[in-house]
Amino acid sequence: xxxxxxxxxxxxxxxxxxxxxxxxxxxxxxxxxxxxxxxxxxxxxxxxxxxxxxxxxxxxxxxxxxxxxxxxxxxxxxxxxxxxxxxxxxxxxxxxxxxxxxxxxxxxxxxxxxxxxxxxxxxxxxxxxxxxxxxxxxxxxxxxxxxxxxxxxxxxxxxxxxxxxxxxxxxxxxxxxxxxxxxxxxxxxxxxxxxxxxxxxxxxxxxxxxxxxxxxxxxxxxxxxxxxxxxxxxxxxxxxxxxxxxxxxxxxxxxxxxxxxxx
Numbered sequence: 387x388x389x390x391x392x393x394x395x396x397x398x399x400x401x402x403x404x405x406x407x408x409x410x411x412x413x414x415x416x417x418x419x420x421x422x423x424x425x426x427x428x429x430x431x432x433x434x435x436x437x438x439x440x441x442x443x444x445x446x447x448x449x450x451x452x453x454x455x456x457x458x459x460x461x462x463x464x465x466x467x468x469x470x471x472x473x474x475x476x477x478x479x480x481x482x483x484x485x486x487x488x489x490x491x492x493x494x495x496x497x498x499x500x501x502x503x504x505x506x507x508x509x510x511x512x513x514x515x516x517x518x519x520x521x522x523x524x525x526x527x528x529x530x531x532x533x534x535x536x537x538x539x540x541x542x543x544x545x546x547x548x549x550x551x552x553x554x555x556x557x558x559x560x561x562x563x564x565x566x567x568x569x570x571x572x573x574x575x576x577x578x579x580x581x582x583x584x585x586x587x588x589x590x591x592x593x594x595x596x597x598x599x600x601x602x603x604x605x606x607x608x609x610x611x612x613x614x615x616x617x618x619x620x621x622x623x624x625x626x627x628x629x630x631x632x633x634x635x636x637x638x639x640x641x642x643x644x645x646x647x648x649x
Contacts, residue, residue: 394542394581402585405443405614418445425519447522447611455521457606457642464528464627464646465605466639467575468618469521470514473547475629478509478621485513486550495557496619498538500565501574508624512645513556515547515617524577524610525641526603527620530568534598535591537562545580545617556619562586562610566603570648571626576619577610585613606642625649 409417415436422429429436431454439445458465476484484490493506516522543555550556560579565572577586587593588610590601603609627646639645 398542398581402443402613405446406441408440409442411437414439414445417442421445422519425517427519431521443613446614449523450521455525455606455640455642457525458644460644462648463630463644464622464648465642466512466514466645467524467527467609467620467641468514468516468639469641470516470618470639471547472633472635472637472639472645473513473515473550473617474635475510475512475633478506478511478624481507483511483619485554485556486547489551489554491554491557493621496561496563496576497574497621498536498561498563500534500536500563501572501621504572504623506621506623510622510627510629510646512620512629513617514620514639515545516612517546518614521641522612522614523608523641524575524612524618526566526605526607526609527575528566528568528570528573529605530566530573530603532564532590532599532601532603532609533567534565535562535588536596537594540579542579542581545578556617560586562588562591564588564609571623574621576621577612578617578619579612580614580616586616587611587613622646 418436431450433449433451474484478493482490483493538561540558540560556578562577564575590599627648629646630644633645
C-alpha cells in the first residue's frame with residue numbers, strides 16, 4: 387500500500403509539473419482547442435482569449451464569462467457548487483453513505499472529525515464528479531459562514547465513476563472538509579482529491595492547515611478550486627433538504643443550478 391501511495395504521489399507531482407510548464411503564446415489556443423476536442427470542454431464560455439492562459443494548469447482553472455453560470459435566485463433552492471455529473475444522491479443510513487451501486491462508506495470517516503456534534507443520520511449526500519471537461523472552480527451552495535476547514539491526508543485514487551463502482555475511494559483519498567453555518571442549518575462540503583489532483587485551494591485558507599476561518603460567502607460566490615478534476619460531496623443534515631425531482635444519478639449539472647429544495 388505504501389508503495390502504491392508513493393507511486394500515486396510521484397505521478398501527481400510529475401503531472402502537476404508538466405501542467406505548470408509555460409506554453410509559448412502562439413501554441414496556447416491550438417493546444418487548448420485540441421484539449422476541448424478531446425474532453426468536450428466548452429471554449430465559448432471561457433473568459434478572455436485562450437492566449438492569456440500561460441500553462442495547462444492555468445487553463446484548468448479558467449474563469450467563465452459573466453452570466454455563463456447564473457445562480458438560481460429562488461431562496462428555497464439548494465444550488466450546485468460545481469459543474470459535474472451526479473454520481474449519487476443518497477441518505478445517511480446507519481452512519482453510511484452510498485458511493486456507487488453496491489459500495490458504501492462510513493460518513494464519519496469521510497468527514498475526518500468535522501461535524502461530530504451533528505446528528506447526521508437520515509441526512510442526504512450529493513456526490514458530484516468533476517471531469518476533465520468541467521469548470522473547476524467551486525462556489526458556495528448557500529449563503530453562510532465558513533466556520534471550519536479540515537485537511538485529511540490519504541491516497542490519490544481516480545474518482546471516475548467506473549472506479550467508484552469497483553472500490554471504496556472517497557473516504558480514503560486526500561480531501562478538505564468544510565463546514566458552513568446557514569439559515570437552513572449546517573452544511574458540510576467535502577472536496578476530494580484524486581489521481582493527478584494534488585492541489586485543492588480554498589479562498590482564505592492555507593493549504594494543509596486546519597483552521598476556523600469565520601468567513602462569510604454569498605450563494606454562488608467563488609469558494610475554492612481543484613487544479614484538475616475531482617469530486618465534491620455535499621451533505622445536508624436530516625429534514626433540511628430534498629433532491630429536486632429532475633436531479634438523478636448520471637445527470638450533468640451546472641454550478642448555480644438548483645439541485646435540491648430546502649424544507
